[in-house]
Amino acid sequence: MPAKSRTEELRTLIKQVRDGDFDYNSRESPETNWNLYDNAQIKEFANYLNNLRDLVDEADKRIKERTPPKKQSVGRPPIDPADIAKILLLQAYTSSPNRIAEGLLHLFREKLGVYRHFSYKTIERGYDREAVNEILNEIVKITNETVEDKEETYSFDGTGFSASNKENYAAKRQKQSSKKNQKKKKSECANENHDCFPIANTANKMGFSYCVMGVGVQHKLISGMAISPDHSIGETTMFPEVFE
Known part of the structure; x- marks a missing residue:
């Protein structure tokens, strides 16, 4: 499958997950050895x-x-x-x-x-x-x-590092994810709305540096990371660099 098609398929999957439409059977919680x-x-x-x-x-x-x-x-x-x-x-x-x-x-x-x-x-x-x-x-x-050939499943997600104490990435992401806010405001990035990072209130140079990283599900070690100050891109645009 061409890289562009894989990216579009991934964006569709992300939208389904965020909208709650993805069919997912959660794992049973393991017992805790206290x-x-x-x-x-x-x-x-x-x-x-x-x-x-x-x-x-x-x-x-x-x-x-x-x-x-x-x-x-x-x-x-x-x-x-x-x-x-x-x-x-x-x-x-x-x-x-x-x-x-x-x-x-x-x-x-x-x-x-x-x-x-x-x-x-x-x-x-x-x-x-x-x-x-x-x-x-x-x-x-x-x-x-230490976990080479032992880690088989990886999880990828995006976040942001604020350049100012006035900006809080988690709060901006929560606001962006609300259905009410999505209806009121059109996307400001080049990709679709579900793929956008949240936008900072301050000027670009003082907003967020966007980051996407991959983490091994079992051993919880970071396997790859990409950081960009470009506010016009979405998370999936940065995925290929993380995979490398």
């Missing part, structure tokens, strides 16, 4: 710190093994990008602002294997460093290696 559940909840944060340290160290090791060493420049050596990556991931896990993240560095530096302190300003600029992003990308590869 002893395992309690144990996982109790040890979750400690396990996360251990996994975080080991994953970043492994990613950093792989990158160094395949990258020729760079000549040391004059002046104080820069903060190790692996250390910054560890704090950025801890910050994301705890949903902490930059200053609190610096406090977490004080608290967990030994546990994470970080031996040099750095300020919240370094954390704030962390994603601007290419070496840090390379480590984060390598971590995605490593985590997916």
Whole structure:
């Protein structure tokens, strides 16, 4: 089937699901082992710190093994990008602002294997460093290696990252999905209404960066992601990039 036909078929399916017309038999809810559940909840944060340290160290090791060493420049050596990556991931896990993240560095530096302190300003600029992003990308590869050939079913969905605290993606999506709103307002994107991302109130440069990602149903690991600031496209337009 041509790619265009597959896309149209997918859009039709999405519309049926959102309209409640798709014939779907839900799975039976599995029984919960509460002893395992309690144990996982109790040890979750400690396990996360251990996994975080080991994953970043492994990613950093792989990158160094395949990258020729760079000549040391004059002046104080820069903060190790692996250390910054560890704090950025801890910050994301705890949903902490930059200053609190610096406090977490004080608290967990030994546990994470970080031996040099750095300020919240370094954390704030962390994603601007290419070496840090390379480590984060390598971590995605490593985590997916652990479930290679074990994950058979994937779920894909779209979301948005707001560039302003005044914008809330979930609220905009809920408003967009209401039948009343759909009747009142025509679609502002190039595709059909059911395929559109919600539109921000603010200017384009301060609205949402739209994102589509795929997640393994069993192991819950992200398998692919596409991000775009283009407000004229729909979710399914970004699907091919996620599949790759």
